Structure formats: C-alpha cells, structure tokens
Amino acid sequence: MRSRPRWAGRRALAAEPRFIGSEIYRGSCYGPWHPLRVPRVSTVMDLSRALGWLGPERFITSPRAKPAALRAFHTDDYIAAVQAAEAAGAVSDAVRARHHLGTPSNPVFAEMFRRPATACGAAILAGELLAGGGVIYSPAGGTHHGLPDRANGFCYFNDPVLAILSLRRNGAARVAYVDIDAHHPDGVEAAFGQDPEVLMISVHEENRWPRSGRLEDCGAGQVHNLPVPAGFNDTEMALVLDQVILPLVADFRPDAVVLQCGADAVAEDPQSRLALSNNAHWAVVAALRPLSSRYLVLGGGGYNPWSVGRLWTGVWATLAGAEIPDQLPEAGQAVLRALTWDVRGRARRAEAHWLTTLRDPARDGPIGADLRARAAVLAGRRRAWA
Numbered sequence: 001m002r003s004r005p006r007w008a009g010r011r012a013l014a015a016e017p018r019f020i021g022s023e024i025y026r027g028s029c030y031g032p033w034h035p036l037r038v039p040r041v042s043t044v045m046d047l048s049r050a051l052g053w054l055g056p057e058r059f060i061t062s063p064r065a066k067p068a069a070l071r072a073f074h075t076d077d078y079i080a081a082v083q084a085a086e087a088a089g090a091v092s093d094a095v096r097a098r099h100h101l102g103t104p105s106n107p108v109f110a111e112m113f114r115r116p117a118t119a120c121g122a123a124i125l126a127g128e129l130l131a132g133g134g135v136i137y138s139p140a141g142g143t144h145h146g147l148p149d150r151a152n153g154f155c156y157f158n159d160p161v162l163a164i165l166s167l168r169r170n171g172a173a174r175v176a177y178v179d180i181d182a183h184h185p186d187g188v189e190a191a192f193g194q195d196p197e198v199l200m201i202s203v204h205e206e207n208r209w210p211r212s213g214r215l216e217d218c219g220a221g222q223v224h225n226l227p228v229p230a231g232f233n234d235t236e237m238a239l240v241l242d243q244v245i246l247p248l249v250a251d252f253r254p255d256a257v258v259l260q261c262g263a264d265a266v267a268e269d270p271q272s273r274l275a276l277s278n279n280a281h282w283a284v285v286a287a288l289r290p291l292s293s294r295y296l297v298l299g300g301g302g303y304n305p306w307s308v309g310r311l312w313t314g315v316w317a318t319l320a321g322a323e324i325p326d327q328l329p330e331a332g333q334a335v336l337r338a339l340t341w342d343v344r345g346r347a348r349r350a351e352a353h354w355l356t357t358l359r360d361p362a363r364d365g366p367i368g369a370d371l372r373a374r375a376a377v378l379a380g381r382r383r384a385w386a
C-alpha cells in the first residue's frame, strides 16, 4: 500500500472553506445618510453562527493591513491622508480636492482608515492562505472602486487589487477576476486592465456610475465587460454564466479565481435597477468553484440590510456546503428581526420573507435581445490561451 503523502493532511485542511471577518464592521457606519449606514458583515457572521455554519475552526479574525502593505497599490501620501483624516475627524479642502476624502460618497467617519485597512488585511492574508489551495470568503472585501491616490465610490482602499497581488506573490501566476456587482470595477480595471495574466469579467448595469466598463473595451485582450439593462433577471444571468463567464474562465485556466459578489444587483437593492434574486449569485458562486484550486469570494455593494445579509449568508452556505433551509429557525429569524433600515428618515418595514428565509423566490424572465447580442459578442471573443 502506498504511504500517504506528507502534504495530504495539509491539503485536506486547506480544502476546508474559511471565513475571514472582524468585529470592526459591527456598528461602524459611514454616517446617517450614507447608503453604507447599514450593518452587513456582522449580519452574515451572526446569521451564519445562528444557523450553526460558522464554528470557530472556520473563522479567522482579519488582521489590519499596515501602511507598508497598502503601498502595494496605494500612494504614501494617500495612505497618510486617510490615517490623518481618521485621527482628526476632518479633512482640509486641499485633501478633499486631491484625495476625494470628506465628500458625500467618501465621508470622514470614525473607522475610515481601520475599517478598509482591515478588509485589505483579509485580502492579503487570503492570498497567503490560498498558496496551498482552498476556499476563502471575505464578505467585507470587494471595494472595487478604490484608486491608488484617491477614494472612489465608497471605497477607500482597493482590497480586490491587493488580493490579486497577494495571490501572485504566493504562487498564482494567472488570476481570473469575476465581478457581478451592479457597478463596474473601475479601480480593479485601472490596476490590471492591461495585464494579460489577469482575466477580467464584469457584469454591471449599463449607464450607471462610474459609467466605465463598455462592451467594446478589451484591455490587453483579456477584459470582458457586459453592461446589462435595467430589469436584468435570473434567466439572463444563467445565460451569461453559461455562455460567457464559465467558458472564459475555463479557457483561461487560472491558478486562482477571485469573485466580487456585490449584493446590489438584486431587485430589493436601492442602488441599482437590476432584478436578480439571490439564487443568481449563489449559482455563480457554486459554478466557479471547480475552475481553480484557489478560490477567493469577496463582498462588494449591497445596501438593503436584509437582502445583503441574506445573500451573503447564502454565499457562505454555498461555499461551506451547508443546506439552506426553506424556513429559518427562530435563532436566524431573530438576527433578521433585529435589523432596521431608515429610508429618508422613516423606518422601512421588512417584507415577510426577508425575516423568515434566506432564499428569494426565483426571478426568471424573458431574455432580452440586447442582452443576448452582447453576450454573444463576448462569447465570440473566446480564444484558447496557450
């Protein structure tokens, strides 16, 4: 009988999906009028624990990235400006103009350095932990708009970029980045749009901020942007998954896959006009898993506290192999009942199924002619990577 290889135990351990989180997200808020006033990661942690899916052996407390680590993508001046703004609780007009800090989108708030630096710490650690293969979930990640010298679109630092750089430092030469947030990942494309070793696929709402990510853009031949019309439904996402995302990623033969799983493309989200159910996201999460030995799933947008909490908890269930019950047990319902959401100064009432289930009803629908034609353009670009 052959002896068990020495690495077998380690590989088995690495195959256990792990969740990187932190208590810093609990109670941290961008301000009473900002879309990111709502709890998100803490809901996912509480709900996953209430359902028995997140034992201590699966959970890793996120380290906070130090300025030296953030320098892999961000400038010294900008990192220092974010730290100084957190310390002072204010910014000068010059800093606001140069680094876009202290604006309505990117406000000064109590944890404005520590919170994004913690998401970046998770991203960098994930690249290291995945050196031997495995699956990691960092729902606080996905801040895909961050730019080297300035904040952009609620994002102070760009953890997906830092994750990809960390994966590369740790042995993954070819990385496939897939982004299903409602918004185009302009910061990630700024970093890797001309890099043939980083496949980029983004599905985002057309004519929505930041208004980049055109179908025609192709970077170094590896950038694939699919702007989708308002009303984008589950049937259309299934077509995009089968005809665009999976064939492109499979052809690329990546050493790692990074999925930005923003939750703002669902019908309940206030920041987009897309109409997916959370089933669409979970299908993407599951289908990408077999295409690489290293798999990192990040969060992103998501501004309805119930829909984002339910969606991202279902992402963890999908990764961890947990069965999602039709009806949540009382402990899970209690987590969702405790959430509140003020919209224009009034408490928004939760719909009944937001409190009792994780899974939305499917939102199937017709496949639009525009959508079908655009998907065909990207599918037609497929080529075999040598």
Ligand SMILES: [Zn+2]
Pocket: 181, 182, 183, 262, 264, 300, 301, 302
């Ligand atoms: Zn978004």
